[in-house]
Amino acid sequence: MPRILASTRGPLSVADVDPTAAARSNATLALGLLNGIATDMTAHAPDAAKSFATQQTSHRQRLDHIGGTPGSSDEMTHARGQLLATTMDAAVTLYRATGSRAAIASSTAARRLREAAFVQIAATSRDERDTADQ
Numbered sequence: 001m002p003r004i005l006a007s008t009r010g011p012l013s014v015a016d017v018d019p020t021a022a023a024r025s026n027a028t029l030a031l032g033l034l035n036g037i038a039t040d041m042t043a044h045a046p047d048a049a050k051s052f053a054t055q056q057t058s059h060r061q062r063l064d065h066i067g068g069t070p071g072s073s074d075e076m077t078h079a080r081g082q083l084l085a086t087t088m089d090a091a092v093t094l095y096r097a098t099g100s101r102a103a104i105a106s107s108t109a110a111r112r113l114r115e116a117a118f119v120q121i122a123a124t125s126r127d128e129r130d131t132a133d134q
Contacts, residue, residue, distance in 0.1 A: 023076045024067030030080075030087050030119045031060055037090040037112050044097035052090045059083045081131020084120055088132070091116035 034056040041049035059082070066076045095102045095109045102109035120129060 020070060020073050020076045021067050023073070023080065024063050027059075027063050027080050027083060029122065030083050031056060031063070033112070033115055033119055034059070034083070034087045034090055037087070037094050037116070040108050040112060041090070041094045041097060044099075045093065048093050048097065052086070052093070055086050055090075059086060077125065077127045078131055080124070081128040081134075084124065084128060084132035085134075087119055088116045 034052060038049045038052040038056060041052065059079070062079050063076070063083070066072050066079055069075075091109075091113045095113050098107065098109040101107050102113075104110060120132065
């Protein structure tokens with residue numbers, strides 16, 4: 001069974017926390033980033049923005065469903081890996097759609113690309129990253 005990295009708040013022991021539900025909570029960063037990228041993209045590529053917003057909703061609904069099913073860690077790992085891939089795809093799409101202004105380090109597109117790269121390694125497991133690479 002793949003390991004799921006999960007963080008909890010407060011003095012809970014490992015036995016008190018379902019790792020699948022905790023992993024769902026940790027996916028919030030990538031979901032929020034994907035939503036922000038889709039919003040930023042509306043000025044540059046409205047059709048792509050709508051597509052990524054729809055994908056964000058689908059990812060959120062799938063993660064919510066899996067998070068409510070104790071013991072489905074393999075499914076959660078796969079879903080989080082797919083979310084990582086979509087988030088990076090969205091950031092690259094925004095970068096390309098922005099054009100030459102994206103190359104400026106302080107641009108929104110450049111910042112979103114750095115954030116998407118960070119999400120690929122923050123609170124993720126090797127299995128999730130491998131799924132994102134497929």
